[in-house]
Each structure stands twice: as C-alpha cells, then as structure tokens.
Amino acid sequence: MASRNISVSETSRPKLPRHTRLKFDETRQVWVILAPERVLAPDEIAVEVLHLCDGVRSVGQMVDQLAEKYAAPREAIATDVIAMLQDLADKGFLTEARESTA
C-alpha cells in the first residue's frame, strides 16, 4: 500500500494522478480538473503551474521558470507555488512521480 500523502518541496516532481484529467472545457471556456465525483476549476496561474507538473520537472525548476517569466522574486513565487501544490495534493489532485510502478 503506497501512501499518496505527499509533502511538496522544491525537489518534488509532482504530476496529476491517473484518476484526474486537466481539460479545457469548450462549453464554459475554462480549464477544469476532472476527478471522481469532483470538478475543480483552477485559475489561470494554477493551470499554468499544472501544465508544468509532468512528473519530470522538479518544483524548483518550475519556480525558476515562473520567476524568470514574470520577473518576480523567486522566493515569493516558491512560497506560492508550494502552497498551491500542497493544497492540491491534500485534496488528492496531485501525486508524485514514483521511481517505478510500485
């Protein structure tokens, strides 16, 4: 039994778990995350971060990328991104890339 309880840090390599799907809803013109019995409506920035969550990139690399793009203080971006990803992880919408199929 593998715990899905992840603690997000700069070294985490998060990705969306298999049961979720990030999709652009053409009817409502918003991005949604689909999960069993739930639909999540992430805002634009969350969507941008989620697109970076491919299970390969580390959170640190994402933060570098965003800090450069928005010319914003790295520390502030890191705090916000980690908080947002941890919130998603706690709700079961984010997992961590595993070494192999456990």
Place this chain on the structure above:
Amino acid sequence: MTDTLAGNKTTAVGPTDGLAVLEQTRSAAETYGIPLAVLLEVTHRCPLQCPYCSNPVELDRGSTELTTEEWKKVLSELAELGVLQVHFSGGEPTARKDIVELVQHATDVGLYSNLITSAVLLTRDRLSALADAGLSHVQISFQGNEPNVADRVAGLKDAHRKKLEVAKWTRELDMPLTVNAVMHRQNLHQLPDIIQMAVDLDADRLEVANVQYYGWALKNRAALMPTVAQIEETSRIVEEAQARLKGTLAIDYVVPDYYALRPKKCMGGWGRQFFNISPAGKVLPCHAAESITGLEFESVRSNHSIAWIWQNSEAFNRYRGTGWMPEPCKSCEFREVDYGGCRCQAFALTGDAGNTDPACALSPRHEEIFKQAEQESAGTQNRFLYRNFAGGTLETDQLQEEPQDKSHGA
C-alpha cells in the same frame, strides 16, 4: 476563481455544486446550465439484491433498455452539450454485454467515465478491456467488511470475496478505486474495519453513505434505520479517520437526513445541476423521480433533444427554483440553501411531492416521522425484503410462509 496564487485559489466541489463555481458569472437559477456530470443507469438488471437499492421499486425490464446505438447517441449528445463526466451505473452496468463498447465511445467523445459497479460479474480480462477503453475510474460497492454480513445484505453468496478480487485487479491495472460502503443499522458496527479494508485495498477514495430512505430502502426502513447513538458514533469514527488518513484515503460522508434538523439540498435542487437517464431512456431529475406519480418524464427516444428536455420539459420545470414552494419553504431564509429538500422523500412520506421534505424540522410532519424512525431503529425487525424484478422477496431465515425466491433477472 481568483487571480492570486496565494491562499485558496482552487475550489473542489462535488458535481452538484460544480455549476456554482463554473457558472458563477451567470445566474444558474436563470440559465440552468447543463450539468457537469450525468448518471447513466444503463440497466436495472443486477445479480445483487440489496434491500436499500436506489433503483425504483418498478424496475425497467431488460427488453426496454436502450440499445447500444441509442446509448452511443446519448453519449455523443451529452459531450456536445458540455457534460464532462458520465457515471455508468445500474443495476449492474457490466450486466450489459456492450459496456466496453459504451466506455470506449465515452472516451472517443471526450467524456471522463466512471464505472459504478457491484464487481461480481467482472473477470480480469473484461476489466482490462475496460481500462484499455479509457475507463477513468472504478467504484465498487461493499456491503460489509467480511462475507457473513456482506453476502447476506447483497443476497448473493460469495459476492464479498469476488469484490475483493476485482478491487485488487483494479489497482493492478493502475485504475483509481473508490470503495462505496452503504451503511445502516446492521453493518455500522463494521465501519472501522471497512475503513481499514479500503486502505488495505489501496483505494483512493471511500464513500461512507448512509442509506437514503426511498423506494426499496423505505420498504426496508425498519430493518435498516440506525439508532441515534450509532449515527453519533459513525460521525466520530469518520471524522477521526478523515484526519488520520488525510492524503492517503479521501473519505466522503453522506449523513442520514432523518436525524438532521435541516433537509439535504437534494440533487443540488430539482432540475438545477443534475439529471440521470434511466435504462429505458427517460431523462430524470433524480434516480428516484419515477416514484413520484403524476409526473411525465420525457425520453431520449422522443423527438426532443436532451437539452430541450432539460430546459423545457414539464417534469424538470415543475419543482425548479423556488416558485413552486408552499409554506414553510416559501418564506424560509434557507429556501435557496436546500431548495426544500428532497421531492421524492416528500412524496413518499407525505403523498405530495410539493410539500416540504419532512426531514426538515420546520415540516409539520417532521416530529411524527422522526419519532417513528427512532422507534423502528430500536426495534428487532431485522429481516430484509430483497430487491428483485418480482417486487421483492422477503428473507426466508425465520419464517417459511413468506413468498419464496423468484427470478431476479430481467
């Protein structure tokens, strides 16, 4: 949807509240935007005979079911309308020979698909075929944590062992798993073990759903109704487990509305955020709606589109919004919080679907119904009336003169 990264920038909601988030720029009450998730009851046939089955007492026979092509057309139409998720349910959805084909079609048109199953008919090959067809999620019902209670409630020998096996295959095939446990007086004592069972099965999610008393469950209320003490203990166990298993197992808890003071916002309000399609193709505001006599429900076999039925049909508009409400709902400050509770329950318990749901403490019938339920919960009537196509079969342990088993197939 705020624009800041800090704080709570995402909002997780159940399908019934999804529109509140996704369509907050418009008034959902005015537009009745199409639901995010639709329940497809593809058949009423089922090898299980659970006494609390949510299907109507009058079941649709196999011969009336929509054909493969008709279901495919429904799926395409739903996707075009903007529906995002479909739940393949029943009855037992895998009792349909074409279930893999239907799941494949849902995937092809871009729908997220969920299989709500009793699991007992599945082989590993068939489950694997469903995974290959793009099935997004599997939900398996459990009637207890061990065969003695579970197989008796299901009315099927060897059901529990089979369910455990399929749950294991589900995870081996890397599909996400929800364990659904319907709780009542005769299995609530197993709740801590059921929670542990879900953890051991590596489930992502556990639904602890207290029985809702319509249809079959209402017929079995005396055998199922939990005591107040049991409910208090249940809430305590669930809260403790939710905290302990945070991040490992998500636990959703459906409370029994008989012991509440306020009614549930059933279906998010009639015709507001939810519809389901019955085996024969009726488009319904809730899966129990056909129990309300005097309402005509349109079918996908009619000349009308699903969108037209949702927006314009008499049945959907009958109890939509707040205009239909009598007192005490009409002037109640909570009228748009709970929309008067459940229409099916109001009909079943008062004979008029337009009455306030007696689960509400403000209903003139609340006191009387609560007292009756409380008395039943303390009683010793534990015998089940099993669900089947013959109108139900009484459990035959204790008495012999009761109707003997009749075929429960279609």
